Amino acid sequence: MNPNYLDFEQPIAELEVKIEELQLVGSDNDINIGEEVGKLRDKNKKLTEKIYSNLSPWDIVKVARHPLRPYTLDYIPRVFTDFDELHGDRHFADDNAIVGGLARLDGEPVMVIGQEKGRGVQEKVRRNFGMPKPEGYRKAMRLMEMAERFKLPVITLIDTPGAYPGIDSEERGISEAIARNLAVMSHLRTPIISVVIGEGSSGGALGIGVGDHLAMLQYATYFVISPEGCANIIWKTSEKAPDAAEAMGLTSTILQGLGIVDDTIEEPSGGAHRDIDLMAERIKLHLVNQLAELKKLPLDDLLAKRYDKLMSYGSD
Amino acid sequence: MSWLDKIVPTVVRRENNDRRTNVPEGLWKKCVKCEAVLYRPELEKNLDVCPKCNHHMRIGARRRIATFLDEGNSEEVFAHIEPIDRLKFKDKKKYRDRLTAAQKSTGEKDALIAIKGAVKGVPVVVVAFEFNFHGGSMGYAVGEKFTQAANLALQENIPFICFSASGGARMQEALISLMQMAKTSAVLERLRRNGVPYISVMTDPIYGGVSASLALLGDINVAEPAARAGFAGPNIIEQTIRQKLPPGFQRSEFLMEHGAIDMIIHRAEMRDVLAGLLAKLTHRAAT
Numbered sequence: 001m002n003p004n005y006l007d008f009e010q011p012i013a014e015l016e017v018k019i020e021e022l023q024l025v026g027s028d029n030d031i032n033i034g035e036e037v038g039k040l041r042d043k044n045k046k047l048t049e050k051i052y053s054n055l056s057p058w059d060i061v062k063v064a065r066h067p068l069r070p071y072t073l074d075y076i077p078r079v080f081t082d083f084d085e086l087h088g089d090r091h092f093a094d095d096n097a098i099v100g101g102l103a104r105l106d107g108e109p110v111m112v113i114g115q116e117k118g119r120g121v122q123e124k125v126r127r128n129f130g131m132p133k134p135e136g137y138r139k140a141m142r143l144m145e146m147a148e149r150f151k152l153p154v155i156t157l158i159d160t161p162g163a164y165p166g167i168d169s170e171e172r173g174i175s176e177a178i179a180r181n182l183a184v185m186s187h188l189r190t191p192i193i194s195v196v197i198g199e200g201s202s203g204g205a206l207g208i209g210v211g212d213h214l215a216m217l218q219y220a221t222y223f224v225i226s227p228e229g230c231a232n233i234i235w236k237t238s239e240k241a242p243d244a245a246e247a248m249g250l251t252s253t254i255l256q257g258l259g260i261v262d263d264t265i266e267e268p269s270g271g272a273h274r275d276i277d278l279m280a281e282r283i284k285l286h287l288v289n290q291l292a293e294l295k296k297l298p299l300d301d302l303l304a305k306r307y308d309k310l311m312s313y314g315s316d
Numbered sequence: 317m318s319w320l321d322k323i324v325p326t327v328v329r330r331e332n333n334d335r336r337t338n339v340p341e342g343l344w345k346k347c348v349k350c351e352a353v354l355y356r357p358e359l360e361k362n363l364d365v366c367p368k369c370n371h372h373m374r375i376g377a378r379r380r381i382a383t384f385l386d387e388g389n390s391e392e393v394f395a396h397i398e399p400i401d402r403l404k405f406k407d408k409k410k411y412r413d414r415l416t417a418a419q420k421s422t423g424e425k426d427a428l429i430a431i432k433g434a435v436k437g438v439p440v441v442v443v444a445f446e447f448n449f450h451g452g453s454m455g456y457a458v459g460e461k462f463t464q465a466a467n468l469a470l471q472e473n474i475p476f477i478c479f480s481a482s483g484g485a486r487m488q489e490a491l492i493s494l495m496q497m498a499k500t501s502a503v504l505e506r507l508r509r510n511g512v513p514y515i516s517v518m519t520d521p522i523y524g525g526v527s528a529s530l531a532l533l534g535d536i537n538v539a540e541p542a543a544r545a546g547f548a549g550p551n552i553i554e555q556t557i558r559q560k561l562p563p564g565f566q567r568s569e570f571l572m573e574h575g576a577i578d579m580i581i582h583r584a585e586m587r588d589v590l591a592g593l594l595a596k597l598t599h600r601a602a603t
Contacts, residue, residue, distance in 0.1 A: 163528075163547060163548075164556075165547070165548030165552045165553045165556050166548075166553060166556060166557050167553065167557065167559075167561065167562075167565070169547065169548075170546050170547060170548070170553070170565070170566060171574050172574070173532070173574065173575070173576050174528070174547045174548075175527040175528040175531070175532045175545075175546065175547045175576075176532040176533075176576060178528040178529075178547070179497075179501055179527075179528050179529045179530070179531075179532045179533050180532075180533070182497055182498050182501035182502070182528075182529060183501040183502065183504060183505040183508070183533055184505070186498065186501060186502030186505050187502070187505050187506075187509070202485070202494060202524075202525070203485075203494070203497060203524070203525055203528040203529075203547070206494055206495075206497060206498060207528075210498045210501075210502075222491055223490065223491065223494075224485045224487060224489075224490055224491060224493050224494040224525070225485075225487050230487055233487065234407040234408060235407075235408070243407070244407070247403075247405055247406060247407055248403075248405075248487075248490050249403045249405075249490050249491070250490070250491075254403075255491055258402060258403075258491065258492065260491050260492070260495060307502060307506075310495075310498050310499050310502045311463065311499060311502070311503075313456075313459070313492060313495035313496065313498070313499050314400065314402070314455070314456030314459065314460065314489070314492045314495065314496065314499075315456075315460070
């Protein structure tokens, strides 16, 4: 089994191996196999579309955690230009699980902040697998307050398995760090746009996710507890995670239906990892359009609208 | 064991189960901590704090508020708010059925009670979590009542006090629960900007979404002795770091040492101390 493909993606992996083999044979022997390869590619495209048109919530959880899934640092250079990363919370440390800094979106200066899981073992360890500690949230808050002072919109990219559950996290007040961000973001006097690009896990995700507009990529997830955690509580085994995923309503479709998510950004056929450039293009277009919309509102109206939206969560 | 017991961190469970009392319900009660056999009327007079070892036992939301506020002149507010099962959540049981059972056993509509009254003459709005209702978890109804109660304090320009005890966000309302964290934090920020005092009182236990929102946002955060409060439950942390946790981890004394709370207050002194703090914050004469 190819580890870069999920279980339900294995037929795609097999077909791609065939295409590759055929190409190798072709280059060895002067036979024109272009037509055959083309046919297989078409077949593969249809197969991918077919598989992806029928994903269960649990499949979507797996796509959101796909080993090849693009992360914040894959998107930043494609969506923005001129990114200058800024570091540190000014109190304790620089948390590499959250990256942030000044950048330009279609020429306009913005503050961009996102969780980064890290690719490759070393990077993953350095970035704590995208699990921020208090200093990460405090760095994010510092950057957001800076954005407010200099009238820059804030864009956040959400992708985390959760805030880090460890002794040091608790010692330095992870609860307070998240809570303070929620309070500050609810009143920050500049537009805030958030996009869940992968996993939106609970308070750790929300800690950079309160704002004026919330979108999810088509195969991103957003939940209050991981499906494994939910299954552990209810069925006492994480093996029931697929059932939990079904019950929890963690997909963009359901969350948009509940009025919590404002928009879903369509992914390329077979998921964002199959065409990062195309995905980045769509995210950029989304951000440019949303920002233009939000900028039309006077700041007081924007803040009132954000507050009313927050107050409405859960009401019919 | 119900799922509710399961969300309570292992340490709590251990304490509850291993030392389960053999004393029949009635006139006597055994302290779960020091195992002293206590005369119930005496214990109640002591606000359910063990007179031998000072262990603060869990008390219900209504009793908590009744013993905290001045007698008379208090009224319950926003009692009409009810939970909504927007997701039609169903696991082994329907969420709706779980709600009905919790409502029946506690006599409450959901896990938060709000009362307007006064403490030593200082008018206040007080909310308290009922832990026996779904582990005091926060879904729409809790978030909504908290928000409306905070708004009432804002409108009347009187202090707002919350006694929290909660396992966290309510899983069965999924992201609606998560958004109550944003909602309650937003209303508290409004109080903060308008100079309306908010005191958060932490009582055992507070975890997850309630910890990472309303419980840590007080102008003044206080806790009862030995109350546990944290973002992640001790069992989750132990699984993650594969280490035993140090004694006293996440208890009030730990929170105080690490700068998360201002004071640890004995239950019997809560009224006097908070009234004194509020009188100063609102420029009233000493009581």
